[in-house]
Amino acid sequence: AQKITQTQPGMFVQEKEAVTLDCTYDTSDPSYGLFWYKQPSSGEMIFLIYQGSYDQQNATEGRYSLNFQKARKSANLVISASQLGDSAMYFCAMREATRGTGANNLFFGTGTRLTVIP
Amino acid sequence: DAGVTQSPTHLIKTRGQQVTLRCSPKSGHDTVSWYQQALGQGPQFIFQYYEEEERQRGNFPDRFSGHQFPNYSSELNVNALLLGDSALYLCASSSGTGGWGYQYFGPGTRLTVT
Numbered sequence: 001a002q003k004i005t006q007t008q009p010g011m012f013v014q015e016k017e018a019v020t021l022d023c024t025y026d027t028s029d030p031s032y033g034l035f036w037y038k039q040p041s042s043g044e045m046i047f048l049i050y051q052g053s054y055d056q057q058n059a060t061e062g063r064y065s066l067n068f069q070k071a072r073k074s075a076n077l078v079i080s081a082s083q084l085g086d087s088a089m090y091f092c093a094m095r096e097a098t099r100g101t102g103a104n105n106l107f108f109g110t111g112t113r114l115t116v117i118p
Numbered sequence: 119d120a121g122v123t124q125s126p127t128h129l130i131k132t133r134g135q136q137v138t139l140r141c142s143p144k145s146g147h148d149t150v151s152w153y154q155q156a157l158g159q160g161p162q163f164i165f166q167y168y169e170e171e172e173r174q175r176g177n178f179p180d181r182f183s184g185h186q187f188p189n190y191s192s193e194l195n196v197n198a199l200l201l202g203d204s205a206l207y208l209c210a211s212s213s214g215t216g217g218w219g220y221q222y223f224g225p226g227t228r229l230t231v232t
Contacts, residue, residue: 004160037223043206043225044224045223047221047222091160091161104166105166106161108162109160110160
């Protein structure tokens, strides 16, 4: 089974509007972390926001917020007041507590391409 | 504060050749992870290095090997290149206990195998 599922290959949003990018995950580990990264055409993965599995409140970072619904295994990214510079690929990723090794590799989804329309 | 750097930016190799990619972690970071991102896909974990040892490995063949140096920089080596190895190779660094901190990515090396 896929650990991270992003069902929206592409999304369009009007400038200054809000947009939600969907992400569902699959894990049996009680301790995990969820991340969103932005990847512009240049290729660099830019860290946006993090949510820990034990965090009681939804994470927020400026115009980014993470709608964390643990029972539904959902971690949607909400971008408020979209800007033209937000046009990029967005990836949801999960880190599990890999017991014994201490490793913390990320599992990524297939991404959503967001296009902001002027 | 320098972020994660990778070299070279682009590389073209012929099938069967060997390639070495380099990564310098963000200042203060001691853990380096490598990912392969094929066109139109999300990054796939190759392996992670900590204290100069491979700590975990993803589902990649032994043709993919790595090394971490005492200054925490790292190399990714790929032998006997295949056309399917063409991809963006991303390096990420992190720190914290057991490298549990956030992973920060470099700009990547785009490898083309012809």
